[in-house]
Amino acid sequence: MAHNTHVPADTQAPPITSILARFVSTHASRGWSDAVEHEAHRTFYNWLGCAIGAAHHEAADAALAAVAMLEPAPQASVLGRTERVDMASAALLNGITSHTFDFDDTHLKTIIHPAGPVASAVLALAEQRGASGREVIDALVLGIDVACRIGNTIYPDHYDRGWHITGSTGMLGAAAGCARLLRLSEQKTAMALGIAASQPVGLREQFGTMTKPFHPGAAARAGLTSALLAHHGFTASPRALEAPRGFVQVVSDKRAWHEVTDELGERFEISFNTYKPFACGIVIHPSIDACVQLRAQGVVPEQVRSIELRVHSLVLELTGKKEPRDGLQGKFSVYHGCAAGLIYGRAGEEEFSDAVVNDPQVVALRNKVQASVDDTIAEAAVDATAVLIDGRRVHVRVDHAIGSLERPLSDAQLESKFNDLVVPQLGQAKAQDITAACWRLAALADVRELIAKCRP
Amino acid sequence: MAHNTHVPADTQAPPITSILARFVSTHASRGWSDAVEHEAHRTFYNWLGCAIGAAHHEAADAALAAVAMLEPAPQASVLGRTERVDMASAALLNGITSHTFDFDDTHLKTIIHPAGPVASAVLALAEQRGASGREVIDALVLGIDVACRIGNTIYPDHYDRGWHITGSTGMLGAAAGCARLLRLSEQKTAMALGIAASQPVGLREQFGTMTKPFHPGAAARAGLTSALLAHHGFTASPRALEAPRGFVQVVSDKRAWHEVTDELGERFEISFNTYKPFACGIVIHPSIDACVQLRAQGVVPEQVRSIELRVHSLVLELTGKKEPRDGLQGKFSVYHGCAAGLIYGRAGEEEFSDAVVNDPQVVALRNKVQASVDDTIAEAAVDATAVLIDGRRVHVRVDHAIGSLERPLSDAQLESKFNDLVVPQLGQAKAQDITAACWRLAALADVRELIAKCRP
Numbered sequence: 069m070a071h072n073t074h075v076p077a078d079t080q081a082p083p084i085t086s087i088l089a090r091f092v093s094t095h096a097s098r099g100w101s102d103a104v105e106h107e108a109h110r111t112f113y114n115w116l117g118c119a120i121g122a123a124h125h126e127a128a129d130a131a132l133a134a135v136a137m138l139e140p141a142p143q144a145s146v147l148g149r150t151e152r153v154d155m156a157s158a159a160l161l162n163g164i165t166s167h168t169f170d171f172d173d174t175h176l177k178t179i180i181h182p183a184g185p186v187a188s189a190v191l192a193l194a195e196q197r198g199a200s201g202r203e204v205i206d207a208l209v210l211g212i213d214v215a216c217r218i219g220n221t222i223y224p225d226h227y228d229r230g231w232h233i234t235g236s237t238g239m240l241g242a243a244a245g246c247a248r249l250l251r252l253s254e255q256k257t258a259m260a261l262g263i264a265a266s267q268p269v270g271l272r273e274q275f276g277t278m279t280k281p282f283h284p285g286a287a288a289r290a291g292l293t294s295a296l297l298a299h300h301g302f303t304a305s306p307r308a309l310e311a312p313r314g315f316v317q318v319v320s321d322k323r324a325w326h327e328v329t330d331e332l333g334e335r336f337e338i339s340f341n342t343y344k345p346f347a348c349g350i351v352i353h354p355s356i357d358a359c360v361q362l363r364a365q366g367v368v369p370e371q372v373r374s375i376e377l378r379v380h381s382l383v384l385e386l387t388g389k390k391e392p393r394d395g396l397q398g399k400f401s402v403y404h405g406c407a408a409g410l411i412y413g414r415a416g417e418e419e420f421s422d423a424v425v426n427d428p429q430v431v432a433l434r435n436k437v438q439a440s441v442d443d444t445i446a447e448a449a450v451d452a453t454a455v456l457i458d459g460r461r462v463h464v465r466v467d468h469a470i471g472s473l474e475r476p477l478s479d480a481q482l483e484s485k486f487n488d489l490v491v492p493q494l495g496q497a498k499a500q501d502i503t504a505a506c507w508r509l510a511a512l513a514d515v516r517e518l519i520a521k522c523r524p
Numbered sequence: 525m526a527h528n529t530h531v532p533a534d535t536q537a538p539p540i541t542s543i544l545a546r547f548v549s550t551h552a553s554r555g556w557s558d559a560v561e562h563e564a565h566r567t568f569y570n571w572l573g574c575a576i577g578a579a580h581h582e583a584a585d586a587a588l589a590a591v592a593m594l595e596p597a598p599q600a601s602v603l604g605r606t607e608r609v610d611m612a613s614a615a616l617l618n619g620i621t622s623h624t625f626d627f628d629d630t631h632l633k634t635i636i637h638p639a640g641p642v643a644s645a646v647l648a649l650a651e652q653r654g655a656s657g658r659e660v661i662d663a664l665v666l667g668i669d670v671a672c673r674i675g676n677t678i679y680p681d682h683y684d685r686g687w688h689i690t691g692s693t694g695m696l697g698a699a700a701g702c703a704r705l706l707r708l709s710e711q712k713t714a715m716a717l718g719i720a721a722s723q724p725v726g727l728r729e730q731f732g733t734m735t736k737p738f739h740p741g742a743a744a745r746a747g748l749t750s751a752l753l754a755h756h757g758f759t760a761s762p763r764a765l766e767a768p769r770g771f772v773q774v775v776s777d778k779r780a781w782h783e784v785t786d787e788l789g790e791r792f793e794i795s796f797n798t799y800k801p802f803a804c805g806i807v808i809h810p811s812i813d814a815c816v817q818l819r820a821q822g823v824v825p826e827q828v829r830s831i832e833l834r835v836h837s838l839v840l841e842l843t844g845k846k847e848p849r850d851g852l853q854g855k856f857s858v859y860h861g862c863a864a865g866l867i868y869g870r871a872g873e874e875e876f877s878d879a880v881v882n883d884p885q886v887v888a889l890r891n892k893v894q895a896s897v898d899d900t901i902a903e904a905a906v907d908a909t910a911v912l913i914d915g916r917r918v919h920v921r922v923d924h925a926i927g928s929l930e931r932p933l934s935d936a937q938l939e940s941k942f943n944d945l946v947v948p949q950l951g952q953a954k955a956q957d958i959t960a961a962c963w964r965l966a967a968l969a970d971v972r973e974l975i976a977k978c979r980p
Contacts, residue, residue, distance in 0.1 A: 126757070130753065131753060134752035137611075138612055139597035139610060141597070143594070143595065154594040154595060155593075155594065156594055230774035262733070263738065266727050267723070268724070271722050271769055272769040273768075274761050274764065276761075277759045278760070279718060279722055279758070283722060293590065299590065301586045302586040302734050303733045303735065304730055304733050305727075308727065308729055308730065313728040314729040318687060
């Protein structure tokens with residue numbers, strides 16, 4: 069029996085629950101640079117597109133059918149659909165849809181997808197209350213800062229252990245954002261964080277199933293309801309995050325407390341958020357990018373004898389499925405991603421449909437992709453060589469994939485991605501209308517003006 | 525940075541998710557001995573008394589106010605109150621109240637309080653569906669078996685690490701019970717367990733706050749909603765419990781897989797359930813019992829110079845609060861528990877009121893209690909000596925406290941405990957009526973007949 073194999077308790081941890089509660093409850097509205105403010109709008113916009121795009125996915129249908137059994141009051145909208153449900157269920161559903169395509173934002177330092185839990189909770193609460201766009205942006209920036217700073221504190225050990233860090237830190241970000249929106253006191257904000265701390269969501273074993281996108285949804289619901297409980301005087305430990313049997317020490321052997329406090333209120337983690345050009349796990353992006361570049365250099369599938377990839381170990385660990393059987397599994401297959409990149413020059417949601425994953429041409433090319441782990445290759449990089457039937461070798465080296473911090477998507481590229489997701493659901497006119505409203509979100513007097521546009 | 529300090533992944537684990545799903549979905553109704561059947565009734569009855577007893581506690585009021593913000597549909601009852609809420613919220617609220625007094629049942633092998641998550645979820649769903657008492661008992665026995673067998677698999681490492689094991693296994697028991705009640709297929713039952721596996725609830729740091737009883741409540745809600753999701757086709761990993769990044773391996777370094785399969789369907793963990801005579805954590809019970817015995821031997825508070833306890837280390841670790849300030853903190857103070865036992869000869873909910881905890885006579889006696897850890901003392905035992913002012917020493921040794929498996933409460937003692945809890949809430953007549961209905965629960969055609977009696 070392995071008893072007490074974990075590292076010793078740290079009894080000297082700084083009071084990070086109180087520190088974060090003070091920060092969230094007292095930091096000035098729009099107390100950050102123009103760059104941070106713009107990044108918050110990009111984060112929200114990208115998240116909204118992902119949520120609307122997957123609004124009618126079978127995962128959303130199943131979750132909505134389950135929620136309907138609770139006969140929810142029509143308080144908040146399921147984005148991209150006509151249904152309205154209670155705000156906690158709306159947080160759940162929009163959190164699910166926003167992550168269903170694996171197309172949402174990524175805080176690369178921690179692989180957290182922060183908007184899913186935070187924006188889903190905040191917007192549902194904001195709709196019910198008729199909050200302003202300014203309040204939503206403030207809650208989003210602060211909530212994401214909380215989730216990602218806790219992520220920085222415990223990553224990578226927490227993730228290595230098997231937690232899906234998006235859902236297992238996201239409930240804290242959602243609680244923080246909702247506490248801010250409810251204007252909870254510092255003391256009640258600490259309680260909201262404490263209640264949320266008891267509810268981490270997410271196992272990496274669920275990757276490839278509907279329960280993966282359920283994680284940010286359930287984290288959003290947990291964070292929102294934690295803030296409601298705190299609002300009404302429900303109590304938790306004021307040291308729930310840092311105590312020896314508090315969240316951080318229970319779920320991680322890494323406890324870099326300084327990550328919470330370093331430049332708090334000056335450096336905002338949303339600055340390090342990125343947006344995916346490809347609808348799948350971030351670790352395959354360099355490989356897909358490389359294959360898109362091979363295609364641009366004239367390599368065509370018929371000429372290919374093999375594609376040889378040298379990748380970071382995490383690529384095969386997370387996305388090593390050799391024979392994906394459907395679209396969802398395709399997202400966990402670097403082989404499929406490369407085939408899509410080379411054949412279509414893109415890897416949007418359409419390229420991860422069941423039909424494309426089972427297309428004979430795609431399957432044939434996928435089987436020619438070979439990936440080997442190379443310890444000299446960084447996580448953000450790939451070394452790819454197309455070996456052609458005529459013996460030629462075409463080589464591409466990607467150090468930073470498109471969509472990375474070093475090569476971010478432009479606002480125009482984000483709009484193009486948004487349209488790809490939203491136009492099929494709502495049409496061109498509404499997509500444009502929503503886009504315009506999103507870029508001026510901070511100026512909206514009532515977010516319900518925007519939310520109404522997201523209804524078919 | 526502590527990276528990968530946890531024990532290596534076990535890739536050879538048996539398919540316990542499937543094994544439990546098959547068991548829950550196919551085991552015969554009342555497929556157990558009369559003793560197990562009777563214990564199930566005792567478990568339900570004790571749980572119901574605890575829930576009704578705390579129905580108007582401030583934790584219940586705060587939680588209900590938060591739930592009211594979701595404008596819930598009146599699907600299921602908050603036991604002991606007039607309010608009705610959606611069934612997921614009813615599961616949450618009844619889970620909270622049933623654990624608020626720390627007076628509920630205990631599976632001693634794991635310190636799990638199994639009825640809180642399982643009965644709260646099952647009864648809320650049963651009320652909404654008009655299920656029979658037979659169905660409820662079946663779901664309760666099977667759900668508790670799942671939670672406690674998983675507990676056996678990971679206890680004590682999981683608990684030592686800081687998880688409040690009641691909430692961090694309870695969502696599995698609740699999911700299993702609700703899946704059974706919904707008559708889900710084996711495959712969908714596996715999905716329900718899988719969805720629930722991503723939602724463990726509970727940190728030991730919360731002990732002494734409202735978030736402690738929140739844990740079984742949130743676990744009940746998580747398990748119930750997991751079953752609803754699975755019912756509608758939501759998917760999870762069919763290896764969510766046993767995979768290297770599944771529940772067991774993520775939350776524990778102990779993985780005694782055989783605990784799931786040994787005598788499955790023959791030995792039922794509900795057989796090992798116990799019921800507390802004292803309204804506080806089980807680890808103080810031997811000490812309180814000893815003080816009640818000292819009182820019976822004629823020791824009176826005025827004569828006492830000191831009470832010297834020799835206890836297991838867990839007693840001070842969990843209940844070492846020297847100066848509790850209110851009733852809730854009193855439950856985590858072996859010093860207060862002993863003072864109550866010696867003064868009142870009992871330690872029911874009343875003796876853990878704010879007033880009693882701050883009573884000068886109680887405080888004075890509490891300050892005379894000294895506890896030291898003795899490695900030769902078992903968790904279930906205590907060695908207590910009253911040193912009197914006149915120099916006499918009165919010694920009591922308790923090997924198994926009242927309420928243990930070796931010295932269980934009789935049915936009559938359970939009824940007395942139930943009445944103490946329920947009569948102040950609902951009156952003598954209703955308490956008797958509910959008691960009669962509980963002892964013949966398996967014969968009730970519709971549990972709503974019983975639930976109606978629980979309304980003031």
